[in-house]
Amino acid sequence: MKIQAARVIVTCPGRNFVTLKIETDQGVYGIGDATLNGRELSVVSYLEDHVIPALIGKDPQRIEDIWQYLYRGAYWRRGPVTMRAIAAVDVALWDIKAKMAGMPLYQLLGGRSRDHVMVYGHASGGDIAETVDAVGQYIDMGYKAIRAQTGIPGVKDAYGVGRGKLHYEPADAALPSETGWNTRKALNYVPKLFEKLRDTYGFDHHLLHDGHHRYTPQEAANLGRMLEPYQLFWLEDVTPAENQEAFKLVRHHTVTPLAVGEIFNSIWDAKDLIQNQLIDYIRTTVVGAGGLTHLRRIADFAALYQIRTGCHGATDLSPVTMGAALHFDTWVPNFGIQEYMRHSDETDDVFPHDYSFADGYLSVGDTPGHGVDIDEELAAKHPYKPAYLPVARLADGTMWNW
Numbered sequence: 515m516k517i518q519a520a521r522v523i524v525t526c527p528g529r530n531f532v533t534l535k536i537e538t539d540q541g542v543y544g545i546g547d548a549t550l551n552g553r554e555l556s557v558v559s560y561l562e563d564h565v566i567p568a569l570i571g572k573d574p575q576r577i578e579d580i581w582q583y584l585y586r587g588a589y590w591r592r593g594p595v596t597m598r599a600i601a602a603v604d605v606a607l608w609d610i611k612a613k614m615a616g617m618p619l620y621q622l623l624g625g626r627s628r629d630h631v632m633v634y635g636h637a638s639g640g641d642i643a644e645t646v647d648a649v650g651q652y653i654d655m656g657y658k659a660i661r662a663q664t665g666i667p668g669v670k671d672a673y674g675v676g677r678g679k680l681h682y683e684p685a686d687a688a689l690p691s692e693t694g695w696n697t698r699k700a701l702n703y704v705p706k707l708f709e710k711l712r713d714t715y716g717f718d719h720h721l722l723h724d725g726h727h728r729y730t731p732q733e734a735a736n737l738g739r740m741l742e743p744y745q746l747f748w749l750e751d752v753t754p755a756e757n758q759e760a761f762k763l764v765r766h767h768t769v770t771p772l773a774v775g776e777i778f779n780s781i782w783d784a785k786d787l788i789q790n791q792l793i794d795y796i797r798t799t800v801v802g803a804g805g806l807t808h809l810r811r812i813a814d815f816a817a818l819y820q821i822r823t824g825c826h827g828a829t830d831l832s833p834v835t836m837g838a839a840l841h842f843d844t845w846v847p848n849f850g851i852q853e854y855m856r857h858s859d860e861t862d863d864v865f866p867h868d869y870s871f872a873d874g875y876l877s878v879g880d881t882p883g884h885g886v887d888i889d890e891e892l893a894a895k896h897p898y899k900p901a902y903l904p905v906a907r908l909a910d911g912t913m914w915n916w
């Protein structure tokens with residue numbers, strides 16, 4: 515069996531996606547996601563100029579060997595561009611293998627560990643009152659777990675506040691838009707949100723919050739401690755993790771569960787955090803870290819330390835990544851939760867898929883492969899549009915972490 519052709523499809527049904535389609539000489543094809551939000555075309559070039567020429571003629575059944583060939587063979591390792599390109603190839607090859615076997619992908623990974631996958635949705639509002647209402651709407655839709663982000667008085671466009679009820683799309687401008695940040699105001703306001711949420715809805719639902727890399731370790735520890743009475747499911751990215759040791763300080767001062775990893779590319783980004791048990795959930799997903807082949811290694815390593823998975827699932831991860839992640843979630847023994855930011859109808863139309871939401875859970879279907887396809891004719895009707903993520907500045911103009 516041979517890889518006969520491979521091509522990259524760039525489409526913008528409401529937001530940009532980069533998709534790899536690999537075709538075999540047996541008529542079976544596979545689909546992989548390579549989207550890197552705000553930097554999409556760099557992965558297009560990596561795939562078209564440097565990966566696809568080396569794939570043609572290879573046996574698509576040799577997933578592990580091709581993974582090692584692309585990772586070790588480039589000499590230059592890791593990084594979001596390289597690892598997304600490898601992920602796209604890897605997921606397309608798993609899709610092909612599962613289609614050839616006539617099985618849904620989770621069967622090849624080891625079969626079901628659960629009936630369906632608990633997800634969390636994104637509730638947000640301009641202030642505490644609006645956010646409390648938004649959380650109520652998610653509860654009414656059946657969600658068991660909800661991330662709550664609020665606008666903060668005096669902070670311009672605080673992170674995570676969507677426009678409309680179900681959708682949040684930060685990459686929305688042809689050049690980065692400028693948002694603000696003020697840690698003092700956030701530390702005053704965020705705990706009040708969770709106090710109000712628990713007063714209003716009680717303790718039956720899981721509540722989550724994303725710090726989006728904005729706090730120093732000391733501030734993060736302070737926030738974690740202030741949130742303890744409200745029993746969060748997790749506090750995410752509360753401080754940047756380039757320096758994995760920084761989490762020691764946070765961990766030492768709070769029992770609020772910690773999640774990190776949506777921007778990680780490999781097991782090496784998480785190694786110290788995991789083996790020192792500095793986190794509770796690892797957020798890395800299929801497209802971020804070289805596909806299923808590498809993600810399962812991260813998950814197995816995390817399992818040794820009772821750390822569970824919580825795959826990133828924002829809208830910049832295409833339905834292809836969502837489908838592949840749901841097969842992974844259906845299998846992985848140390849599953850924690852799956853993020854589920856809904857795609858727009860336009861996006862769903864371009865990527866027909868067999869996963870479905872009911873009562874706070876997503877379920878994969880039984881279509882052979884990962885169950886997600888691309889409608890190329892429709893995709894061609896939505897050409898690429900440059901769209902950057904925002905940047906953030908403090909009141910005095912200093913650049914901060916968005």
Ligand SMILES: O=C(O)C(=O)C[C@H](O)[C@H](O)CO
Nearest residue numbers: 551724726776827828830853
């Ligand atoms: O979903 C989350 O937790 C995020 O933090 C979303 C990110 O901002 C988004 O994926 C950036 O592209």
Ligand SMILES: [Mg+2]
Nearest residue numbers: 724750751776
């Ligand atoms: Mg996040």
